[in-house]
Amino acid sequence: MSSEGGTAWVFGDNIDTDQLAPGGTLKSGIDVVASHCLGQVNPKFANDVRPGDYVVGGSNFGIGSSREQAAHALCHLGVSAVIAKSFGGIFYRNAFNFGLMALVCPDASAITHGERLTVDPEKGTVHNLTRNETYSCEAVPSHLVEIVRAGGLVPYLEANRR
Amino acid sequence: MGQTLAEKLIARAAGNDAVRPGDTVTVSIDLAMMHDSSGPRRFMPILERLGAKVWAPDKIVLVSDHWVPAVDPQSAQILDITRRWARENNIKAFYDMVGICHVVLPQGGHLKPGMFVVGGDSHSTTGGAFGCYMFGVGSTDMAGVLVTGETWLKVPESIKIEWTGKLRPGVCAKDINLALCAHMGLGGAEYRTVEYTGSLIAGLGMEERMTISNMAAELGAQAGLIAPDKTTCDWIKATGGDPGDPSPWQSDNDADYYAAHTFDADSLEPQVAAPHSPANAAPASEHKGVAIDQAYIGACTGAKLADLKMAAEVLDGRHVASNTRLLVAPASRQDMLQANSDGTLTKLMDAGAIMMPTGCGACAGFGGGVLAEEEVCISSTSRNFQGRMGAQSAKVYLGSPYSVAAAAVAGEIRDPREFLKGA
Numbered sequence: 138m139s140s141e142g143g144t145a146w147v148f149g150d151n152i153d154t155d156q157l158a159p160g161g162t163l164k165s166g167i168d169v170v171a172s173h174c175l176g177q178v179n180p181k182f183a184n185d186v187r188p189g190d191y192v193v194g195g196s197n198f199g200i201g202s203s204r205e206q207a208a209h210a211l212c213h214l215g216v217s218a219v220i221a222k223s224f225g226g227i228f229y230r231n232a233f234n235f236g237l238m239a240l241v242c243p244d245a246s247a248i249t250h251g252e253r254l255t256v257d258p259e260k261g262t263v264h265n266l267t268r269n270e271t272y273s274c275e276a277v278p279s280h281l282v283e284i285v286r287a288g289g290l291v292p293y294l295e296a297n298r299r
Numbered sequence: 300m301g302q303t304l305a306e307k308l309i310a311r312a313a314g315n316d317a318v319r320p321g322d323t324v325t326v327s328i329d330l331a332m333m334h335d336s337s338g339p340r341r342f343m344p345i346l347e348r349l350g351a352k353v354w355a356p357d358k359i360v361l362v363s364d365h366w367v368p369a370v371d372p373q374s375a376q377i378l379d380i381t382r383r384w385a386r387e388n389n390i391k392a393f394y395d396m397v398g399i400c401h402v403v404l405p406q407g408g409h410l411k412p413g414m415f416v417v418g419g420d421s422h423s424t425t426g427g428a429f430g431c432y433m434f435g436v437g438s439t440d441m442a443g444v445l446v447t448g449e450t451w452l453k454v455p456e457s458i459k460i461e462w463t464g465k466l467r468p469g470v471c472a473k474d475i476n477l478a479l480c481a482h483m484g485l486g487g488a489e490y491r492t493v494e495y496t497g498s499l500i501a502g503l504g505m506e507e508r509m510t511i512s513n514m515a516a517e518l519g520a521q522a523g524l525i526a527p528d529k530t531t532c533d534w535i536k537a538t539g540g541d542p543g544d545p546s547p548w549q550s551d552n553d554a555d556y557y558a559a560h561t562f563d564a565d566s567l568e569p570q571v572a573a574p575h576s577p578a579n580a581a582p583a584s585e586h587k588g589v590a591i592d593q594a595y596i597g598a599c600t601g602a603k604l605a606d607l608k609m610a611a612e613v614l615d616g617r618h619v620a621s622n623t624r625l626l627v628a629p630a631s632r633q634d635m636l637q638a639n640s641d642g643t644l645t646k647l648m649d650a651g652a653i654m655m656p657t658g659c660g661a662c663a664g665f666g667g668g669v670l671a672e673e674e675v676c677i678s679s680t681s682r683n684f685q686g687r688m689g690a691q692s693a694k695v696y697l698g699s700p701y702s703v704a705a706a707a708v709a710g711e712i713r714d715p716r717e718f719l720k721g722a
Contacts, residue, residue, distance in 0.1 A: 151485055151576065155684040160664035163336065164366070164373040177686055197486035200519060201684060202663070203337060203421040205437030226490030226521050227421055227435050234439035278323055280451065290439050291345050294446060298349065 142255040142266050143189040143217055145248050148178055150195035154228065157199065157207035171210040188215025191256065193248045195221065198239075199228025208232040218256050220245050220263055220274070233281045236289035244272035258282065301551025303457040304524050305492040308432035308548065312415035320456040320557075326415055330358050331444050332426075333419035334400045336365035336665070339384035340377050341438035346445060353388050354448035360392040360409050361385050362400035365665050367658040374665075398631025398657050401425035401513065401599040405505070406633050408540030412527035412548045417444055421516045422599055422681065428505065428512040429535070430527030430548045435516070455491045455521050456557035457550075462499035464565035469715050469722035471609060472507040473601060473679065473699035476514035477570035477580035478562070485578040486519030491557055493520040494550065499564050500525060505534040506605035513600050514681050517577045526550065569715050571677070572697040575685040583702050586712040590622070593676040594707035595688075596700055597628035597655070598662040601679025604634040604643070606700040610679075611643045613704035613718045614650035620710030625652045625703075626668045628660035650708070664688050670695070677706045 156177050162170045175182045192211060198221035199207055208231040211219065218238035222245050232239040238258050248254065252267035259282070261274040277285075287293035302310070302317060310318045312326035333339075338361060346353075353359065361381065369375035378395075385393040394403045401422050404410060412430030417423070419441045426433030436450065444450050462475065480487075493515050500508065508525050515523020525531075527545035535542040572580040596602050596610050607629060619625045627647055629635040635657055638644045648654060661668035662680040669689030670676055676688060676695045683695035696712065705715035716722035 153684045155663075155682075155687045159686060163665070164371075164377065177691060197519065200486045201421060201682065203419060203423075203435040203437050205337070205341070205439055208437070223486070223489060225486060225519065227437060229490075230440055231437035234437060234443075278453065280323065290443055291348060294349055294443060298351075298446070 142253040143191050144187065145191050145193050145250060145252045145254050146179070146182060146186060147193045147248055147250040148175065151197045151200060152178065152194050154199060154201035154204055154207040158204050158210050163204065163206060167206060167209050167213050170206045171213040174210040174214060183214060186214050186216065189217050190215070191254050192216050192219045193221065193245055194219065195246065196223045198224050200225035203227045205231040205234065208235050208237055212237045218258070220248070222246065233284050234290040236285050238285050240277070241275040242272050247272065258285065300555060301553040303554040303556065304494055304526055304548060304550045305432065305457045305522060306454065308413065308415060309452070309454055311413065312432065318454045320454050322454045323451060324454060325449050325451050328358065328417055328444050328448055328450060329414040330360065330409060330416045331441065332360045332362070332400055332404050332416065332423065333441055334365055335363040335377055335381040337419040337438045337441070338381060340380045342442040342445060343380070343384060345439065345442040349446060351446040353445050356389045357391065359390050360404055360407070361390050362394045362403050363396055364399045365659045367396040367666065368656055370667070396658065398633065399599045399659055402603055402630040402634070405429060406538060406631055408535065408538035411535065411540060411543055412531060412545045413543065417441065417450060422513050424515040424520060424523040425509050425513040425599060427515065427522045427524040428508040429531055430525065430545060432522055434521045458488055458491050458493045459556045459559040460493050460495050461497035461559065461561045462495065462564055463497050463561065464499060464563040466499065466564050466567065467722070469701050469719045470567050470569055471699050471701065472503060472510035474567055474570040475511060475564070476517070477572050477577060477697060478567060480514070480517050480572065480577040481580040483518055485517060485576050488518040488520035490519060490521050492522045492524060493518060494524045496526070501528065504605065505530060506603045509603065510600060517681055569699060569702050571702055571712060572683060574683055574694040574696065577682060577697055583698060583712060584714045586696065587714065589696065589712040590675060591677050591706045591711055592623065592674040593670060594623060594625045594703045595661055595668060595676055595678040595680065596703055597626070597660045597678070598680040599630055600681040601700055602628055602630040604637050606679060607634065607638045607643050607647065609700040610704040611646040613701055613708065613715055614652070615646045617650055617708045617718070619651035619707045623707055623710045625707040626655055626661070627652045628655035628668070629657045632657050661688050677703050677712060679703045
């Protein structure tokens with residue numbers, strides 16, 4: 138994560154798994170799924186998002202299907218973390234399994250599209266560099282922090298299995 | 300302090316006497332259910348990378364239902380990978396193109412009250428209707444289960460949803476679900492567990508209970524439980540399964556709930572949810588006159604035998620409107636066979652229904668029957684997210700099998716009670 142942070146891509150409430158990973162793309166590999174990620178809401182997102190950027194949502198981010206391509210696509214595009222008021226429960230688990238930090242942030246709506254952010258997952262804070270504001274997030278369970286540190290559940294299991 | 304049904308089920312799987320909401324626990328998995336889309340094609344590379352074998356092939360139920368029947372080489376490949384993985388891993392409970400996982404699982408006698416089950420699909424909440432703790436996970440979580448036989452969860456708070464009164468003719472479990480979505484909001488349960496109780500739920504048959512638990516997913520619940528009773532046990536016995544003793548799997552009277560809601564079914568009208576959220580539900584009469592291109596009876600939510608019979612009740616002696624098509628994809632081969640032998644299928648086909656293979660079909664846009672740009676559909680499925688059933692500008696309304704059949708006959712949305720005797 139560079140010191141100047143990443144760009145915030147802001148989306149509204151109820152971003153569902155059909156928007157994150159459209160059903161019509163799911164026969165294909167993750168590159169195709171990712172190229173359609175959130176295209177319905179912001180056609181520029183998949184093309185213009187840069188590694189290290191952040192996705193900011195409202196309530197119920199990732200609600201719907203268990204398809205983990207919803208989280209995988211964001212990871213594939215290099216998104217550093219998703220910051221939202223609340224998450225669909227299955228998406229939340231899937232995100233960590235891919236090493237994608239998901240932060241529950243009651244103040245997520247204070248963030249505007251294009252602002253520069255940094256995130257401290259250990260402290261559970263989001264710093265808005267553009268506004269010089271800091272928002273606190275709900276603590277991430279320690280075993281999930283470990284999974285993210287390992288780079289996801291698979292590398293975690295690799296390291297922890299005999 | 301007593302325990303809720305959810306807490307008892309989780310405690311048993313965690314090997315603890317009791318658990319409290321907020322505890323993070325590791326649980327042993329009694330059964331893992333997975334399908335062609337989120338299944339072998341996704342987790343096989345992970346198992347190979349870990350050099351791991353499946354912890355217990357006899358605790359796995361694998362169902363090919365999403366990409367069936369194959370329509371192109373890509374979907375054929377997904378089904379081929381699924382079959383090969385089943386063979387190579389000695390998976391005996393493999394159901395290939397004979398129905399939707401959430402329906403095939405109980406029909407195959409695999410569920411028993413008290414079990415802790417994960418499913419590789421969000422509508423895995425359906426298993427809660429049998430007094431199992433069953434919830435949906437992604438493929439990587441499933442890979443973890445396959446390697447270790449365990450998973451983790453944070454014990455959720457429970458929300459009690461009590462229904463009293465009686466459903467009026469033409470009103471069914473699907474209407475209860477849509478009304479709940481409107482009342483609690485999409486995702487309103489915030490990954491807590493909902494427990495459905497009350498005299499009305501106790502009076503429902505298992506298929507209607509499955510419909511109720513199925514759409515706990517749209518409430519955003521981790522699980523949607525119904526305490527097992529005689530109805531549950533009789534149904535399981537009829538499948539050749541052993542229900543065991545249901546008595547441990549009841550909430551204590553002094554259990555602690557995060558919230559409790561009580562609803563009276565006496566005043567419930569048929570519900571229809573407008574695009575693009577199940578939470579946009581309102582009485583069907585408020586959508587009267589919305590012209591329909593396609594009426595769809597399908598999915599684990601809305602194409603079980605009981606659902607097909609509801610549609611047939613409306614369609615009996617009538618015909619689908621000339622500007623509308625009605626597609627029916629039964630939830631399982633067993634449902635289709637029973638509907639065939641009891642005359643239900645004849646009623647549907649005489650009315651002009653187009654019969655489709657059993658499977659997930661158009662529900663998630665994977666199978667046949669998807670929508671063109673600007674088309675309007677009414678569907679007995681569970682989700683009407685934008686673009687889910689086909690083209691981005693298509694509009695999907697959700698309703699009960701009664702409401703879908705009524706719209707097919709009228710060519711527009713109607714209160715289905717206009718077409719039902721005694722309603």
